Amino acid sequence: MSTSSQKPPMQATVDATQDGNPEDNSSGSDAERQETGDQDVAPEASQASSSKRKNKKRSKVSKVLNAMRGNEIPQSIVNHVAQQVKAEQGKSSAAADPESIRMALEQLKIMDVLKGKTGVGGRGKKAMGEHKFWETQPVPQLGEEPPAEDGFIEPTKAIEDVRHEPYPLPKDFEWSILDIDDPKQIKEVYDLLSLNYVEDDEASFRFQYSAEFLEWALKPPGYYKEWHLGVRVSTNKKLVAFISGIPITLRVRGNMFRASEINFLCVHKKLRSKRLAPVLIKEVTRQVHLQGIAQAIYTAGVVIPTPVSTCRYYHRTLNIPKLVDVKFTCVPRNMTLARMIRVHKIDTTPHLPGLREMEPKDIPEVADLFARYMERFGMSQIMSVDETRHIFLSGRGDFSQPSEGHRRPKQVLWAYVVEDPESHRITDFFSFYSLPSTIINHPKYNLLQAAYLFYYSSDSAFEPGAEESGNLKKRLVQLIGDALIIANHAKFDVFNAVTLMDNMCFLEDLKFGAGDGLLNFYLYNWRTAPLAGVEAVGGVEAGRGIGVVMT
Numbered sequence: 001m002s003t004s005s006q007k008p009p010m011q012a013t014v015d016a017t018q019d020g021n022p023e024d025n026s027s028g029s030d031a032e033r034q035e036t037g038d039q040d041v042a043p044e045a046s047q048a049s050s051s052k053r054k055n056k057k058r059s060k061v062s063k064v065l066n067a068m069r070g071n072e073i074p075q076s077i078v079n080h081v082a083q084q085v086k087a088e089q090g091k092s093s094a095a096a097d098p099e100s101i102r103m104a105l106e107q108l109k110i111m112d113v114l115k116g117k118t119g120v121g122g123r124g125k126k127a128m129g130e131h132k133f134w135e136t137q138p139v140p141q142l143g144e145e146p147p148a149e150d151g152f153i154e155p156t157k158a159i160e161d162v163r164h165e166p167y168p169l170p171k172d173f174e175w176s177i178l179d180i181d182d183p184k185q186i187k188e189v190y191d192l193l194s195l196n197y198v199e200d201d202e203a204s205f206r207f208q209y210s211a212e213f214l215e216w217a218l219k220p221p222g223y224y225k226e227w228h229l230g231v232r233v234s235t236n237k238k239l240v241a242f243i244s245g246i247p248i249t250l251r252v253r254g255n256m257f258r259a260s261e262i263n264f265l266c267v268h269k270k271l272r273s274k275r276l277a278p279v280l281i282k283e284v285t286r287q288v289h290l291q292g293i294a295q296a297i298y299t300a301g302v303v304i305p306t307p308v309s310t311c312r313y314y315h316r317t318l319n320i321p322k323l324v325d326v327k328f329t330c331v332p333r334n335m336t337l338a339r340m341i342r343v344h345k346i347d348t349t350p351h352l353p354g355l356r357e358m359e360p361k362d363i364p365e366v367a368d369l370f371a372r373y374m375e376r377f378g379m380s381q382i383m384s385v386d387e388t389r390h391i392f393l394s395g396r397g398d399f400s401q402p403s404e405g406h407r408r409p410k411q412v413l414w415a416y417v418v419e420d421p422e423s424h425r426i427t428d429f430f431s432f433y434s435l436p437s438t439i440i441n442h443p444k445y446n447l448l449q450a451a452y453l454f455y456y457s458s459d460s461a462f463e464p465g466a467e468e469s470g471n472l473k474k475r476l477v478q479l480i481g482d483a484l485i486i487a488n489h490a491k492f493d494v495f496n497a498v499t500l501m502d503n504m505c506f507l508e509d510l511k512f513g514a515g516d517g518l519l520n521f522y523l524y525n526w527r528t529a530p531l532a533g534v535e536a537v538g539g540v541e542a543g544r545g546i547g548v549v550m551t
Contacts, residue, residue: 133278138525140306146529156294176230186211188239205437213412216395221386226287240268243280249382259295260288296524307520309533311499314512319493350482358415363389365426373457377547378531407490430456430483451487453497473505500546
């Protein structure tokens with residue numbers, strides 16, 4: 001499938017900055033505001049006119065163009081654009097030449113960047129270089145050279161030195177710690193995200209996180225309820241903003257440290273002018289510091305200071321008629337719909353002997369295999385046995401109800417192992433999760449059923465010469481191929497993957513098509529050289545720098 005046939009996939013999860021940049025809290029369009037159907041958000045919610053928005057947009061463009069005319073473009077910007085061009089057009093593309101890119105930017109060919117086509121900017125985002133909030137934070141700044149040594153930017157604060165009072169909110173709002181065990185409160189988070197979270201550039205699809213998904217994602221062993229932060233309207237207690245964090249152990253190259261994984265930053269569309277996003281980020285940072293943790297990992301679909309790696313989304317079509325109908329994809333000019341369906345047909349039965357659903361008894365072996373496999377990547381999450389049990393077993397749905405195909409009611413996570421028929425040893429496993437998207441304003445369909453490749457491992461990686469001989473690739477093609485078969489039985493419409501871990505070696509063989517979405521990885525208060533994502537970096541193959549899959 002050609003790249004042009006793919007629909008942008010939500011720009012991934014804007015985990016650190018809703019709409020990319022917390023300084024940019026502009027309101028959505030009139031249609032977006034009407035879509036919420038909610039008149040009780042805030043006493044002073046902004047109702048900017050379309051002419052003002054147009055003037056504001058023109059003002060932003062003028063600022064960028066003036067900055068480009070009068071100032072030297074940072075080399076980091078040029079390098080990042082070059083990376084995206086290579087990803088989209090191939091490494092041999094003349095357009096990837098750094099000097100050509102610099103000249104193009106200086107000749108005001110920056111409009112595509114502002115429209116988000118290169119991943120350096122996005123619709124309604126602040127211009128490149130205008131990151132006033134992030135300039136105050138301990139993150140690598142755009143234009144900085146890679147560090148000679150990895151390490152923290154600021155030392156960990158002593159608990160007594162951490163601010164004791166919450167950061168002040170604008171008038172008419174108050175802080176609220178969300179209880180994820182309370183069905184009423186988790187529904188509030190679900191409702192907020194369903195109407196106001198990440199959309200694709202055409203506002204055709206929006207992530208729809210279920211209550212079961214949020215429970216699975218936000219309650220790992222040792223989680224802190226104080227890291228589930230909301231903002232409410234003081235008068236009616238309506239939830240209008242949210243941000244979350246969970247504790248993880250992270251390894252970056254040779255360094256291992258405790259960190260927080262920041263996710264689900266969302267501000268109600270009517271309140272994007274209230275500058276709530278920076279306050280949310282500062283407050284969750286304060287809460288994290290109170291636990292003696294000073295580092296964080298987060299992702300965004302746009303560039304802020306400064307990505308440690310950039311990965312790209314790939315899509316494997318399953319329900320082609322539906323995907324074409326909702327314009328997630330289209331039929332290439334040299335192909336009919338019938339032939340497209342035939343070319344992408346999925347086998348009906350998994351092929352690997354010993355493949356079965358993961359069970360509690362498998363967890364010790366799975367944890368060991370996972371730990372050894374993830375050492376192969378530049379950055380990875382380190383999981384205890386209890387964390388492994390939670391992440392692969394707790395989202396498997398309601399076992400008391402009958403299942404349909406390979407899907408149980410309320411299931412958000414699918415995890416399978418391969419058990420050697422003779423030794424009964426676990427040799428491989430794979431997992432994927434369900435993250436559907438609301439299809440906005442479509443007459444026939446209202447939900448896109450999307451599966452996302454999660455963690456996997458294979459002991460084929462440890463066989464001598466496995467990579468050189470192609471044996472690891474062959475095994476992963478078989479393993480993830482069976483994952484596609486199970487996902488198809490479970491009635492998913494599309495199967496998504498990102499260019500991390502070993503994904504690059506099987507995406508083409510399994511007929512994944514490159515999407516338009518880019519996912520940038522960020523580290524807070526930690527410096528390290530760039531990690532291989534969408535392309536090779538420093539002799540490390542594409543994808544092999546990142547071993548963290550964020551939901």
